[in-house]
Amino acid sequence: MKKTRGRPPSGGREEILKATLDVLRERGIARLTTREVAERAGVSEGSIFYHFVDRPGLLKAVFENSLDGMKNLTSAAYASNDIRTTLNTFAKVIADFLDSGLDVLIAAQADAELRGVVVDFLVGNDYGPHRGIAGIGHYLAEQQAAGVIRSDIDPKIISYLIVSDAFQRAAQPKLFGQRKGVPGQDAFFTALMTLIAPVD
Amino acid sequence: MKKTRGRPPSGGREEILKATLDVLRERGIARLTTREVAERAGVSEGSIFYHFVDRPGLLKAVFENSLDGMKNLTSAAYASNDIRTTLNTFAKVIADFLDSGLDVLIAAQADAELRGVVVDFLVGNDYGPHRGIAGIGHYLAEQQAAGVIRSDIDPKIISYLIVSDAFQRAAQPKLFGQRKGVPGQDAFFTALMTLIAPVD
DNA sequence: GTCTATAGGTTGATAGAC
DNA sequence: GTCTATCAACCTATAGAC
Structure with missing residues (x-):
C-alpha cells in the first residue's frame, strides 16, 4: 500500500487553497478573484479551474x-x-x-x-x-x-x-x-x- | 418651522434603501447588484447613483x-x-x-x-x-x-x-x-x- | 429627481499547446 | 497538470433628455 492516499502532492493544489483563504481573510470574499488567487499561489488561473472546476467549487473546497x-x-x-x-x-x-x-x-x-x-x-x-x-x-x-x-x-x-x-x-x-x-x-x-x- | 427636517420624502430614496437591505439578506451582498435593487425598488439604476453616488455609498447608507x-x-x-x-x-x-x-x-x-x-x-x-x-x-x-x-x-x-x-x-x-x-x-x-x- | 441608453472595465471560464 | 491567450457576460457608472 502506498503511503499517501489520493493524488500525489505536486504542491499546486494546496498552494491554491492556502492562497484563497489568505485573500478571503484579507480582502474579503467579494474581492476574491481567481486572478489574485492565482498570482498569490504562483500558478495560472487555468490551474485553478482545472482543480476546482469553477469559483464556487474553489470556495466550497476552502470552506469544507x-x-x-x-x-x-x-x-x-x-x-x-x-x-x-x-x-x-x-x-x-x-x-x-x-x-x-x-x-x-x-x-x-x-x-x-x-x-x-x-x-x-x-x-x-x-x-x-x-x-x-x-x-x-x-x-x-x-x-x-x-x-x-x-x-x-x-x-x-x-x-x-x-x-x-x-x-x-x-x-x-x-x-x-x-x-x-x-x-x-x-x-x-x-x-x-x-x-x-x-x-x- | 417645517414639520419635516431635511429632504421631502419623494419615496424613491427610501424605497431604494429598503430594497437594498432586502436583497442583501436574501441573495447576500456578493449577489447584490444595482440592477436588481433598482428593479425591486421600482426605480431606474440612474436614481440609485443620483442618491448614493456609487455602490459603496449605497451600502454605507444601508449599513449606517x-x-x-x-x-x-x-x-x-x-x-x-x-x-x-x-x-x-x-x-x-x-x-x-x-x-x-x-x-x-x-x-x-x-x-x-x-x-x-x-x-x-x-x-x-x-x-x-x-x-x-x-x-x-x-x-x-x-x-x-x-x-x-x-x-x-x-x-x-x-x-x-x-x-x-x-x-x-x-x-x-x-x-x-x-x-x-x-x-x-x-x-x-x-x-x-x-x-x-x-x-x- | 427620474429616466433611457450606452460606455468602459473587470472577471469567470474555455481552448489548445506543452 | 500547468501554461498562455482570449472570449463572452456582467455590472458599475456616466451622459443627456425630460
Missing part, C-alpha cells in the same frame, strides 16, 4: 477544509484534575477553531448559494456549537456527580455559557472591530467558578 | 441606517419590579437589533473596504455590545446593592452573560443554519436566576 476542524470540538482531552484548567483547555480548542472557522462561516453569508452549501455540509456532518456544548457538558456532568459543582443546575447550561463566551470573544473583534465590553478570559472563568461552586 | 438601532441598547426602560422580567426586556431589545443588525455586520466582512467603513462608524459613535452590557450592568448593580442578587460577583459579568446569550441566540442560526445546542431562552434565564440568587 476549514470547517472540518469542527470535528475536534467534541473530543478535547481532559487536561488535568483541576476543573478550571480543564475548562480552559476546552475553551482553547474552540477558540482555535473559531479564529479561522468564523471567517469562513461569515464569508459564506455573502452569497446565498454558498450559504446553502455550507449549511448542508454542517448539517450533513452534524457540525455545530452543540458538539462543543455536548463535550464540555459531559465532563461537567461527571464533576457534578462528584459533588465538585453545584447540583441545582443543568451542566449543559454551564457548558453553553462557556461556548457562548468563546463565540463572543472570537466574533466580536471580527464584527465590531473592537473588544470593548468583553471581560478578560480570566475574569470570566473566575466568575464562572464562583457561580458554579457548590452552595452550602 | 441599520446600525443606528444600536443607540437603543443603553437605554432600555426598566420594565417591572421583577428582575427576570426586566432582564427579559433588555434581552428583547438586543435581540430585535441583532436580527437585522447582524446581517449587516456580517455582510460588511465580505469587503475589506466596507469593513473599514463600518468599523469607523461603530467606533466613532461608540457603538458595540459594551453599551448593552453597561446598561444591564448598571441595573444589576442596583439590584445587587438592594441585596436581590449575590454580592460576590461583578454585575458586569452577569450582564455579559446575558448579552452573549442574545448574541449566540441570534448569530448561530444565521451562521450555522440551525439552533442545535442553544437552550431555550426560558431555560437560560431560569438557570441564570438560580446562579445569581443570593447565597446563604
Whole structure:
C-alpha cells in the first residue's frame, strides 16, 4: 500500500487553497478573484479551474477544509484534575477553531448559494456549537456527580455559557472591530467558578 | 418651522434603501447588484447613483441606517419590579437589533473596504455590545446593592452573560443554519436566576 | 429627481499547446 | 497538470433628455 492516499502532492493544489483563504481573510470574499488567487499561489488561473472546476467549487473546497476542524470540538482531552484548567483547555480548542472557522462561516453569508452549501455540509456532518456544548457538558456532568459543582443546575447550561463566551470573544473583534465590553478570559472563568461552586 | 427636517420624502430614496437591505439578506451582498435593487425598488439604476453616488455609498447608507438601532441598547426602560422580567426586556431589545443588525455586520466582512467603513462608524459613535452590557450592568448593580442578587460577583459579568446569550441566540442560526445546542431562552434565564440568587 | 441608453472595465471560464 | 491567450457576460457608472 502506498503511503499517501489520493493524488500525489505536486504542491499546486494546496498552494491554491492556502492562497484563497489568505485573500478571503484579507480582502474579503467579494474581492476574491481567481486572478489574485492565482498570482498569490504562483500558478495560472487555468490551474485553478482545472482543480476546482469553477469559483464556487474553489470556495466550497476552502470552506469544507476549514470547517472540518469542527470535528475536534467534541473530543478535547481532559487536561488535568483541576476543573478550571480543564475548562480552559476546552475553551482553547474552540477558540482555535473559531479564529479561522468564523471567517469562513461569515464569508459564506455573502452569497446565498454558498450559504446553502455550507449549511448542508454542517448539517450533513452534524457540525455545530452543540458538539462543543455536548463535550464540555459531559465532563461537567461527571464533576457534578462528584459533588465538585453545584447540583441545582443543568451542566449543559454551564457548558453553553462557556461556548457562548468563546463565540463572543472570537466574533466580536471580527464584527465590531473592537473588544470593548468583553471581560478578560480570566475574569470570566473566575466568575464562572464562583457561580458554579457548590452552595452550602 | 417645517414639520419635516431635511429632504421631502419623494419615496424613491427610501424605497431604494429598503430594497437594498432586502436583497442583501436574501441573495447576500456578493449577489447584490444595482440592477436588481433598482428593479425591486421600482426605480431606474440612474436614481440609485443620483442618491448614493456609487455602490459603496449605497451600502454605507444601508449599513449606517441599520446600525443606528444600536443607540437603543443603553437605554432600555426598566420594565417591572421583577428582575427576570426586566432582564427579559433588555434581552428583547438586543435581540430585535441583532436580527437585522447582524446581517449587516456580517455582510460588511465580505469587503475589506466596507469593513473599514463600518468599523469607523461603530467606533466613532461608540457603538458595540459594551453599551448593552453597561446598561444591564448598571441595573444589576442596583439590584445587587438592594441585596436581590449575590454580592460576590461583578454585575458586569452577569450582564455579559446575558448579552452573549442574545448574541449566540441570534448569530448561530444565521451562521450555522440551525439552533442545535442553544437552550431555550426560558431555560437560560431560569438557570441564570438560580446562579445569581443570593447565597446563604 | 427620474429616466433611457450606452460606455468602459473587470472577471469567470474555455481552448489548445506543452 | 500547468501554461498562455482570449472570449463572452456582467455590472458599475456616466451622459443627456425630460
